[in-house]
Amino acid sequence: MKKIVSKKDIAHLDQRFRANFINSIEGFKALNLVGTIHSNGGTNLAPFNSIFHIGANPPLIGMVSRPDTVDRHTLENIRSTGQFTLNHVNETIYRKAHQSAARYDTNVSEFKAVGLNEQFINGFSAPFVQESKLKMGLELREIKTVELNGTYIIIGEIIHIEMATNKISEDGFVDIQQLGTITVAGLDAYYKTSLLERLPYAKPLM
Amino acid sequence: MKKIVSKKDIAHLDQRFRANFINSIEGFKALNLVGTIHSNGGTNLAPFNSIFHIGANPPLIGMVSRPDTVDRHTLENIRSTGQFTLNHVNETIYRKAHQSAARYDTNVSEFKAVGLNEQFINGFSAPFVQESKLKMGLELREIKTVELNGTYIIIGEIIHIEMATNKISEDGFVDIQQLGTITVAGLDAYYKTSLLERLPYAKPLM
Numbered sequence: 001m002k003k004i005v006s007k008k009d010i011a012h013l014d015q016r017f018r019a020n021f022i023n024s025i026e027g028f029k030a031l032n033l034v035g036t037i038h039s040n041g042g043t044n045l046a047p048f049n050s051i052f053h054i055g056a057n058p059p060l061i062g063m064v065s066r067p068d069t070v071d072r073h074t075l076e077n078i079r080s081t082g083q084f085t086l087n088h089v090n091e092t093i094y095r096k097a098h099q100s101a102a103r104y105d106t107n108v109s110e111f112k113a114v115g116l117n118e119q120f121i122n123g124f125s126a127p128f129v130q131e132s133k134l135k136m137g138l139e140l141r142e143i144k145t146v147e148l149n150g151t152y153i154i155i156g157e158i159i160h161i162e163m164a165t166n167k168i169s170e171d172g173f174v175d176i177q178q179l180g181t182i183t184v185a186g187l188d189a190y191y192k193t194s195l196l197e198r199l200p201y202a203k204p205l206m
Numbered sequence: 207m208k209k210i211v212s213k214k215d216i217a218h219l220d221q222r223f224r225a226n227f228i229n230s231i232e233g234f235k236a237l238n239l240v241g242t243i244h245s246n247g248g249t250n251l252a253p254f255n256s257i258f259h260i261g262a263n264p265p266l267i268g269m270v271s272r273p274d275t276v277d278r279h280t281l282e283n284i285r286s287t288g289q290f291t292l293n294h295v296n297e298t299i300y301r302k303a304h305q306s307a308a309r310y311d312t313n314v315s316e317f318k319a320v321g322l323n324e325q326f327i328n329g330f331s332a333p334f335v336q337e338s339k340l341k342m343g344l345e346l347r348e349i350k351t352v353e354l355n356g357t358y359i360i361i362g363e364i365i366h367i368e369m370a371t372n373k374i375s376e377d378g379f380v381d382i383q384q385l386g387t388i389t390v391a392g393l394d395a396y397y398k399t400s401l402l403e404r405l406p407y408a409k410p411l412m
Contacts, residue, residue, distance in 0.1 A: 001372040002368065002369060002370050003368070003371065003372040003374070004367065005369075006365070006366060006367075007364070007365040010264075010265055010367075011264075013378070014378075015263065016377065016378070017377060018262050019263075020379050021262075021380065023259055024379050024380045025340055025342065025367060025369070025380050025382065026236055026257060027236025027237065027257060027294060027387060027389070028236055028237075028388075028399060029233075029234070030232055030233025030234055030235055031233060049259070050259050050260075051233060051258075052232075052235075052257075052258040052268070053228070053232050053235075054256075054270055054352060054357055055352075055357060056225045056228040057217075057224060057225075058216075058217075058354070058355065059216055059228045060352075060354060060355060061232060062258070062270070064260055091402065094402065098405045098408055099408050101408045102408040102409050102410045103410060104410050108410075136231070142352075142353075142354060144350055144359075146260060146266075146348075146350075146361065148261070148264070148347055148348060148361065149261040149266060155352065158213070158216065158228070159212070159213040160211075160213065161209075161216075162208065162209070162210050163211075163231070165209065166207040166208065168227065169226075171222070171223060171226050172220075172222070172224065172225070172226030172227035172230070173226045173227070173230045173395065174231050176230065176231065177397065181234065182234075183233070183399060185399075186380075188404050188405045188406070188407070189379065189381075189403075189404045190402040190403060191400060191402060192400050193234060193397035193398070193399055194397060195396070195397055196300065196388065196397060196398055197396060198396075199301065199304045202308040203308050204309060204310050204314075204319070205305070
């Protein structure tokens with residue numbers, strides 16, 4: 001059986017249904033906990049599944065923030081401090097990571113609310129997640145507004161990486177599956193992975 | 207054992223090593239084959255792992271294109287026709303998908319070169335991948351330039367969806383694992399997935 005959905009069909013869907021549907025057909029995504037700090041010292045933690053690669057030199061990562069959700073604390077903190085952390089979610093902490101998406105009051109730190117520990121690194125104000133096995137500290141480089149729907153694309157440069165392994169392949173590859181990193185589909189479906197294979201650099205055969 | 211990598215360390219890495227390293231620490235990513243067509247009728251296919259969610263209403267997807275690689279055919283075609291397709295990669299076709307990244311001549315269609323079949327849908331010029339089990343047709347809405355490194359963020363609106371299943375959960379969720387969709391880490395490591403669980407909408411507990 002196959003199913004075809006048109007632009008008109010999509011427009012007529014119930015809002016929550018559409019959010020689940022569109023999010024789930026986009027494929028498996030990188031799941032990271034984003035850690036930030038307010039100028040008053042209050043910390044904030046929120047899951048983001050819209051992390052994407054922009055470049056390796058300099059190492060630039062993008063992520064999307066909506067202005068109308070809990071994400072806004074993250075956005076405000078990044079704007080005012082210029083820093084944020086990305087922390088891979090592993091099998092041990094994904095339920096806590098999911099719970100950190102709840103709409104807590106501004107004066108509640110999601111770290112405390114969900115039971116994850118803050119980790120601070122010299123010279124960097126934004127909090128890392130101690131339980132994460134691959135974490136990055138980023139400095140804000142640019143925020144782009146997407147006028148089409150009022151979202152923001154936050155672009156940061158990786159300035160610090162901490163991994164719970166010292167194994168890096170000769171060619172630079174890090175096995176994030178071995179670090180327990182998981183992936184997400186839709187808004188709430190969590191998956192572990194199993195390696196099929198690594199393939200060699202592709203060259204034309206004809 | 208743990209490993210710490212600084213901004214300075216990253217800057218001093220060999221270029222190919224750095225590309226593998228930075229790409230592999232960003233988490234598992236959505237892998238899609240992007241189908242486009244030239245105004246002369248020549249088709250083009252290329253794998254992209256930088257697909258990200260921008261919004262559900264309207265349904266907007268972003269992806270990153272570098273100007274200095276094979277991606278440029280994709281970018282040029284999208285610019286001139288205003289259309290492209292996204293096709294999930296499954297376990298049966300991932301080797302062909304990987305091979306489509308090779309730098310073929312402009313007059314060679316990657317569809318033919320790697321052995322995937324073009325599928326055309328009435329009223330839409332860009333080619334879909336017949337072997338893909340979840341495919342989307344998108345219309346270009348905007349291209350943003352990232353001045354930081356000369357890349358482009360292509361933003362498209364989903365106007366057509368075709369799935370090899372008619373199973374959509376009551377809440378809008380589509381099980382892409384059941385469709386065989388796989389995920390990628392780094393530039394060349396392919397993984398299948400295994401569901402841990404879906405979690406209910408998160409609400410504050412305190």
